[in-house]
Amino acid sequence: AMIQPETRLITLIGLLERTLNLLNRCRQLVHDMRNIGVVxxxxxxxxxxKGRGFTLDME
Structure with missing residues (x-):
């Protein structure tokens, strides 16, 4: 069963879109983690x- 060129192209585009989507979510996660670190x-x-002896540890 040969995969038709059109089908192969659609699959490749779909894979590329999913990869980019995942990359964006990872970037957002890293961004959020950096913000948490800054906060x-x-x-x-x-x-x-101020010497109140209260610290927040978010690890």
Missing amino acids: QAFILTEIGG
């Missing part, structure tokens, strides 16, 4: 600097 650092310096 955590801010909270640690804000609260820790």
